[in-house]
Amino acid sequence: MAGFVSHFTNRLDAKGRVSIPAPFRAVLARDGFEGLYCITSAHCDAVDAGGNDLLAxxxxxxxxxxxxxxxxxxLAVALxxxxxxxxxxxxxxxxxxxxxxxxxxxxDQVTFVGLNYKFQIWEPEKFREYRAEAQRRALAMLSGQSPAPSQGEPS
Amino acid sequence: MAGFVSHFTNRLDAKGRVSIPAPFRAVLARDGFEGLYCITSAHCDAVDAGGNDLLAxxxxxxxxxxxxxxxxxxLAVALxxxxxxxxxxxxxxxxxxxxxxxxxxxxDQVTFVGLNYKFQIWEPEKFREYRAEAQRRALAMLSGQSPAPSQGEPS
DNA sequence: TGGGTCTTTATGGGATACCATGGGAAAACA
DNA sequence: TGTTTTCCCATGGTATCCCATAAAGACCCA
Structure with a gap:
């Protein structure tokens, strides 16, 4: 079952609304969660979003x-x-x-980034910076030691 | 089924009344509890509030x-x-x-904070202080016990 | 392959419903 | 009777619903 993948950038309108990318909507619909579950990330300037999987x-x-x-x-207050x-x-x-x-x-713009079981909401420019840094780290991890990188439990 | 989530700050009027945030009311209505169950917290300057879930x-x-x-x-007296x-x-x-x-x-102001199965009632300024502390503790708790929530998962 | 049509998607905007808040009046209380 | 509580209604602001439009892509058919 495919999760949230790829990334998209949309504009928000005068009322502060923004369209969730259609592919992400499809995943949410399959998940069955009413609305969207969002939580501010503790370690970067992004918001984690998703459905029942994230809430669980x-x-x-x-x-x-x-x-x-x-x-x-x-803990409950923080979460x-x-x-x-x-x-x-x-x-x-x-x-x-x-x-x-x-x-x-x-x-005035929002970048949606798929992370499989959830997606993140970023300010576009900050995401570009974070992404560059993440790629450096990924490269270092892959070439340095070798404990199986992906598919593990991120958090 | 999502419980009490997010936080809101409302004013109380000259009669000492304050609106319970609409999303919290929706949760209480689903819970079916008549009125609101409130109990002073033993370990912080807040009041725990909720319905049947809290009472249970x-x-x-x-x-x-x-x-x-x-x-x-x-214990019964205390509770x-x-x-x-x-x-x-x-x-x-x-x-x-x-x-x-x-x-x-x-x-003259009240902050309502969702903790999923219950919510808390705070004086806004005290909540800000507690929240900062809670976030520190949460980070320590989550990184202390689980293996490695390193999060370096770009994609 | 190419052209055309139809659908999906993102975005804008008007109208309506909801919500927090204030205040008056009836009812309960002391 | 004075005071407090409870019920009801008013209002301004905001969020939600609904429809319109334009662009992009999918699809079809020759």
Whole structure:
């Protein structure tokens, strides 16, 4: 089952809406999740987005700690407090919230990047920089040591 | 099925009322709980709120102790004595009680923070501080236990 | 192969519904 | 009777729904 692949850049309109790339919409439709699950990334200026697969992974992380404990509360605040569930309108668009704009620096364009089980939302220029860096790292990993690179569990 | 997610800040009016964010109301409606279950958090200046899911979690916690034992009574007092059941009015608002105001320091604004199975009620400024701390702890927790969440997965 | 048509997609914009908030009046309370 | 709570309605702003349009691509048929 193919996931989110490739990347696309779309404009957002005067109302702050942007079209989700059609190929991504198709994946989401198959997933069956109502709307879109978004969470700000802790280690880069992007937002992770997806459906049930992503939500399940987030939930799994917090289930490692007992509910009502200080650790669980802190983790849940960091995870779910930094999440959103924007609706997808009839034309396949979502509105980019202020929280996302602030975290990503998005102003008038959005880059969608497929990462198989989820996709990321970037400000186009920042994505270009990140991508260059990621490719350098990938190259170093592939040529340096050799613990099987892809298909593992990213997070 | 997504629970309470994201965070919102609303003003309370001259009568001490505040609107519960519409997305949270939708979750409560699905949960079926009449009104709102609130309990002051034991480890931070916030109030836990929710419906049947939260109540079930609290009950489970107290059932771990044999009834009629001194421990059970003490726990029950601590749990249920610190609880409230404010009603939600026709416009989706609740009045913030003095107990909550005192425990949280809420004056004229309220921040609602989703933690999936429940949400928390904070004074906005205190939440900002707690959130920064929570993110640090979350990073430590997630990197500490799981193998290697290195994330270097371009594609 | 080439031309033409039809569908899909991204984007713009108007109209409507929803939501947070304020305030008045009835009802309950002390 | 004075005070507080509860219910109801008003309003401004925003988000959502719906339709229009243009461009690009897919498809078909000669």
């Amino acid at each position: 992974e987030i939930s799994k992380r917090s289930e490692a700690f007992a509910k009502l404990s200080p650790d669980h509360d802190a 779910f407090g930094a999440s959103e569930n924007p609706k997808i309108d009839g034309d396949g668009r979502v509105t980019i919230s202020d929280m996302i704009k602030e975290h990503t620096g998005i102003a | 979690e609290i009950s489970k916690r107290s059932e771990a102790f044999a009834k009629l034992s001194p421990d059970h009574d003490a 249920f004595g610190a609880s409230e059941n404010p009603k939600i009015d026709g416009d989706g608002r609740v009045t913030i009680s003095d107990m909550i105001k005192e425990h949280t320091g809420i004056a």
